[in-house]
Amino acid sequence: MLKQLIGILAILAVGGCGATANESPAQMQRATLTNPSSQIHAELQQALATLLGASNVLIADDAFTQFSQEVIERAQHKDANGLLIMGRSTEMPVTVQLLKQGDNCLLRHVQSGNTTSLSQARCAAEK
Numbered sequence: 001m002l003k004q005l006i007g008i009l010a011i012l013a014v015g016g017c018g019a020t021a022n023e024s025p026a027q028m029q030r031a032t033l034t035n036p037s038s039q040i041h042a043e044l045q046q047a048l049a050t051l052l053g054a055s056n057v058l059i060a061d062d063a064f065t066q067f068s069q070e071v072i073e074r075a076q077h078k079d080a081n082g083l084l085i086m087g088r089s090t091e092m093p094v095t096v097q098l099l100k101q102g103d104n105c106l107l108r109h110v111q112s113g114n115t116t117s118l119s120q121a122r123c124a125a126e127k
Helices: 002-022 038-052
Strands: 028-033 069-072 094-101 104-109 115-118 123-125
Touching (some): 028 104, 038 094, 038 115, 094 123
Antiparallel strands (some): 028 094, 028 123, 094 104, 104 115
16 A cells, blocks of 8 residues: 555646646747837836946837847047047946746846846847
8 A cells, every 4th residue: 555655646746747847938939019009118228227227228218119229339539629538448238138038028138148027127038
C-alpha cells in the first residue's frame, strides 16, 4: 500500500513539473503604438529617461507609431554662435525598441537589454 502511494505521488510530482515548464511567459514581439496621445508621449519620455538614466529625453510626437525601434542621440551642447562646445561628439546613439508581451507594452534599451513596462500605452505587434 505504501509503495502504491509513493508511486502515485511520484507520478503527480513529475506531471506537475512538466505542466509548469510548459507555462512560459508570452514571447516578446516588436510593436507599434496604437493609442498615441500627449499622455502616452509623456509616459514614453519618462520611461525612456528612467531607462537611459537621463534627466529628460525628447522624442518626436509620432515616436513608435510607424516603427518599433527608435534611435536616440545625446543633445549636442552649442555656444552662442552655434558651435559645438566640446568639438565633435563621437558618442554612439542609443537604440530603444517597443515590445509587446501578452497585453503589456515594454520599452527595451537594445544595447543593455534592460526593459521597463508602460502602464498607459497600448501597442500591437509590428507588421
